[in-house]
Amino acid sequence: MTDPVAHDPEAHDPEAHGPGAPDPAAAALEASPDAVRPADGPSGRVLLAEVVSTALSATECAVIVASRASGAVVTFEGVVRDHDDGRGVTALHYERHPSAGDVMREVAEQIASEHPAVLVAVQHRVGDLGIGDVALACAVSSAHRAEAFAACSALVDLVKERLPIWKRQEFTDGTDEWVASLG
Secondary structure, three states: OOOHHHHOHHHOOHHHHOOOOOOHHHHHHHHOOOOOOHHHOOOOOEEEEEEEOOOOOHHHHHHHHOOOOOOEEEEEEEEOOOEEOOEEEEEEEEEEOOOHHHHHHHHHHHHHHHOOOEEEEEEEEOEEEEOOOEEEEEEEEEOOHHHHHHHHHHHHHHHHHHOOEEEEEEEOOOOEEEEEOOO
16 A cells, blocks of 8 residues: 555645644744745755744644644654763854855755654744753654654754754853864
């Protein structure tokens, strides 16, 4: 049997959230003019891929990829922690390269290509973040959990590997340092 998500970009059904309910995916895309639209990418299965300066939530990404065909929605939030390499951290600042949005779309499309049974939504935040803030949010849906878990894990790894974003960490001892967010 063919998985409808793998071959049908229309599998993301706004009515899946209730009769007459607004489509959360459409609302999220409208609120973010830099977001990739499903028709923008070759797969039609990347529903959101962007770098933004506003608060993120994996729950919002999950709403975007959920559909009646989804037996699994796997989410991830990369959260700012209070330590790094044995030093106390008080805050982070992320800076993006001008190509970051394009790279995010390429990464999401690569994951969609490598995992043809999934829908993808992913965001990375830039600017000033405090302890507990979400720096990376993503969700992947699929008919089956194994594919959703595998694709979400691969997505996080590829974002960390390829996205041209740098972070400045502020430490409890008053010092700071810039490091590549890559890797």
